[in-house]
Every structure is written in C-alpha cells, then in structure tokens.
Amino acid sequence: MTEALTAHGLSVGHRTRTAWGRAVHRVVLADLRLTARPAELTVLLGPNGSGKSTLLRTLCGLLPPVAGTVRIAGADLAAQSPAALSRRLAVVLTDRTAPALLSARELVALGRHPHTGFLGRLRPADLAAVDRALRAVDAGHLAHRPATELSDGEWQRVLIARALAQEPRVILLDEPTAFLDAPSRAAVTVLLRELAHEHGLTVVASTHDVELALRLADVVWLADREGRLRTGAPEDLIHSGAVAAAFDTEHLAFDPGTASFALRRPSRGTASVDAPPPLRPLLERLLAREGLTVAPGPTDIHITAADDDTLLLSRKDGGTVRAPTFEDLARALRTDKEE
Incomplete structure (x- = not known):
C-alpha cells in the first residue's frame, strides 16, 4: 500500500559522546520492520524509557535513524524535501505553544502552509480546508476563540484539526492524551480512530493510557523493557502475554481476562x-x-x-x-x- 508508513531494518537511538569525544549512538530499538496502514489507528505503547518517543520522532524525521529506512506514502523519508514531506505527513506533539493573539481558526490555518506557497496567502480552497478540518474534529464552535484560552481537550482537537488541514496521508501524534482527564482522553482516542476509519488516514499515536488503547486501537506496537517491539492486534498481544510482560511490576499485574490492571497485594487472609x-x-x-x-x-x-x-x-x-x-x-x- 503506497499510502502506508513503513520501516525496514530500522534502528533508533540517541547520539552521545565517549570520554574521548568520539560520537557514538546508543540504540534503544533495533532492526524494526513496521507497517502502519491506511484507515487504521496504530497505537504505540511501552513502559517509560522503552523508546516510544525516540521511535516516533525518528519516524517523522525529527531524529535521524541509526540504521534502516522509513518510507512515507511510498517515498523515502530522508530523500524528501520539507515541503514535499509536509504534504504527506503531519505531526502533533505535546508542546503547548502558539503565537500570541491567534484564534483557533488561525492556528488551524497554519496547517495550510505546505499548500500556500512563499507568500502564505490563503485562497478560498485553503479556507474551505480549514473549515473542513474544524468540523471533522467537532471544533467549529471554537473557531474564533483565542488559542491561548482553550482547555487542554479543546487544544488537542485544534492541533489535530491543524494536522488535518495539511491534508496529509499519515498523522503521527506523541502523547495526544497527556494532561487530559479521563472523559477527554477517551474522546480524543475515539476521534483519532474515527478519523482513520472515515478519512482513510494512517494514524499512529503514542500513549501511556494502556487500557484505553487496548480497547480502541486497530494495531498495537508494544515496546518492552528488553528493547524489543511486538506488533499485532490488541488481542494478539494480550493473548501472547506480551502486555503483561511489558507492564507487570511488583505492585501491578495485568489481567488478560478483563484487559485491565489490578493491584498486587500480599494476601492477609x-x-x-x-x-x-x-x-x-x-x-x-x-x-x-x-x-x-x-x-x-x-x-x-x-x-x-x-x-x-x-x-x-x-x-x-x-x-x-x-x-x-x-x-x-x-x-x-x-x-x-x-x-
């Protein structure tokens, strides 16, 4: 499928320096073969320090791969110009920064930059794309609100609308439900699933909300503490014991029957x-x-x-x-x- 995100032989990590000043890479995930397909919500899970953010930032070009290749909509990520890449790929990060005095609609309109040329002038077609994006995330009523006054849940919807305004084939999101309350986390995750299914988008999102992800994701990429990454439907990873192996601790245990976590307590009777x-x-x-x-x-x-x-x-x-x-x-x- 040309509209997929794929990785072959991908190793990701961080550049560090030895005591002698020589640059080396610390690999956190190695030799990955991944595919995220159109019309599916793929969720990236893993304990803290397992390499989720490093992988996501490598997939969108913010970090160079240690080895291997990433292809977006059939084209090599490393060989694409920023302008060409931004027509295929949109990225939503957790940073909450916006230029002062922008309305929500003006913030979403920034997503049209790949299509507006050097002058950045919005044509009627661009304005229509902005309005479609706001409607798609049920944020039309926020259009004229100052972006700095949006709640966390509203802010995430507007950022997703900005990504949609780019008219990409792939959307990558790093912790889109961070800082949200439980109803808002569910609403944003359901929204991402609906956008993937209804618009044929390839959507990949990282999250710490394991139970919600296992309920709503079409595919899970699960990074464990040993530097491995397992992929499959949520039920595949639950049935194989991979979820329990990744997240069980001294005080918490994953129950495959209920797909939820329970406390481990020494029995006193x-x-x-x-x-x-x-x-x-x-x-x-x-x-x-x-x-x-x-x-x-x-x-x-x-x-x-x-x-x-x-x-x-x-x-x-x-x-x-x-x-x-x-x-x-x-x-x-x-x-x-x-x-």
Missing part, C-alpha cells in the same frame, strides 16, 4: 462475598485493595449485602460489623488488620 451482581465486583475490588483474597467459604471474612444495601462484615470468630457505606467497610477491614 481470605474473604467470601454474598451480594447481588451490581455490588459484587465493587466489593471484590475493595477486598483486593485491602489485601484479602476472594474465595469460596469457609473464609476469614464474609461480606453480606443486606436488603437495604447495608454491608455486613462477619469474622470467623463470630464478630459482626454493620457498614452503611463502602468507606465504612474498608475502614472496618483496616481496623481489623491493625488489631
């Missing part, structure tokens, strides 16, 4: 639960946080949900505590631990 479906998962979550392993009876602790939603904590020694709220129950469990 067992607990059983008698509660209707809406309450049971919440109780199991609370018990796990307090270091109790849910198991069938007989157990050290038994939790019962009464008809009035009051929670009853029964201990193996016969003591019972009535807890009107989850907070009261958690405090009773901690008091029990201290005793």
Whole structure:
C-alpha cells in the first residue's frame, strides 16, 4: 500500500559522546520492520524509557535513524524535501505553544502552509480546508476563540484539526492524551480512530493510557523493557502475554481476562462475598485493595449485602460489623488488620 508508513531494518537511538569525544549512538530499538496502514489507528505503547518517543520522532524525521529506512506514502523519508514531506505527513506533539493573539481558526490555518506557497496567502480552497478540518474534529464552535484560552481537550482537537488541514496521508501524534482527564482522553482516542476509519488516514499515536488503547486501537506496537517491539492486534498481544510482560511490576499485574490492571497485594487472609451482581465486583475490588483474597467459604471474612444495601462484615470468630457505606467497610477491614 503506497499510502502506508513503513520501516525496514530500522534502528533508533540517541547520539552521545565517549570520554574521548568520539560520537557514538546508543540504540534503544533495533532492526524494526513496521507497517502502519491506511484507515487504521496504530497505537504505540511501552513502559517509560522503552523508546516510544525516540521511535516516533525518528519516524517523522525529527531524529535521524541509526540504521534502516522509513518510507512515507511510498517515498523515502530522508530523500524528501520539507515541503514535499509536509504534504504527506503531519505531526502533533505535546508542546503547548502558539503565537500570541491567534484564534483557533488561525492556528488551524497554519496547517495550510505546505499548500500556500512563499507568500502564505490563503485562497478560498485553503479556507474551505480549514473549515473542513474544524468540523471533522467537532471544533467549529471554537473557531474564533483565542488559542491561548482553550482547555487542554479543546487544544488537542485544534492541533489535530491543524494536522488535518495539511491534508496529509499519515498523522503521527506523541502523547495526544497527556494532561487530559479521563472523559477527554477517551474522546480524543475515539476521534483519532474515527478519523482513520472515515478519512482513510494512517494514524499512529503514542500513549501511556494502556487500557484505553487496548480497547480502541486497530494495531498495537508494544515496546518492552528488553528493547524489543511486538506488533499485532490488541488481542494478539494480550493473548501472547506480551502486555503483561511489558507492564507487570511488583505492585501491578495485568489481567488478560478483563484487559485491565489490578493491584498486587500480599494476601492477609481470605474473604467470601454474598451480594447481588451490581455490588459484587465493587466489593471484590475493595477486598483486593485491602489485601484479602476472594474465595469460596469457609473464609476469614464474609461480606453480606443486606436488603437495604447495608454491608455486613462477619469474622470467623463470630464478630459482626454493620457498614452503611463502602468507606465504612474498608475502614472496618483496616481496623481489623491493625488489631
């Protein structure tokens, strides 16, 4: 596919100097063979220090590759002029800087620079492209707002609109959901997926939001702590254990069944639960946080949900505590631990 982003034999890293002043490269990811396809959202995941940002910046030409080649829409990245590359590739970084006094629409219009020539004059076709880009990200109502007054979520939508105004084939985004609250992270990620699917764009985005990415990405590139990069559908990487291997720590474990993370806590006893479906998962979550392993009876602790939603904590020694709220129950469990 000529409209894809591809890498062959790609090694990425940083230029450093030895004690004798000789320039050398510190390779963080080596011998990569990657393809990001049109009409797909590809998400780059990995722990801190695994090379995500280095890879993304190499793919867009901000860093030179240590070895190998990158092709954008069929053309060698290194052989393209900045003007030609900017018609094929748009990049959205996390920096929040904008020239003073620009409106959101004027900021988006900067994306037309590759098409306007030396004078930068916007023709009717350019203005129409700016309006289309704003509508595509549902930001038309922000057009006349000062860019400096936009919220973080609005700012990300406007930056994505600026990238769309370039009319590229490939969009690379470095941490587009950083600094956003949970609803905004979901909204931006859904937007990227829709733009890829509906506009036939090749979209590659890095993120630390693992659970959301595994729900919405078409393809995942997963960098691990050993300098390897695995690729596949989210389910491929979950099933193979690659996600757990990359992110499991002393205190956190990835659960393939729920595709979510759970706390690792030393077990200080067992607990059983008698509660209707809406309450049971919440109780199991609370018990796990307090270091109790849910198991069938007989157990050290038994939790019962009464008809009035009051929670009853029964201990193996016969003591019972009535807890009107989850907070009261958690405090009773901690008091029990201290005793």
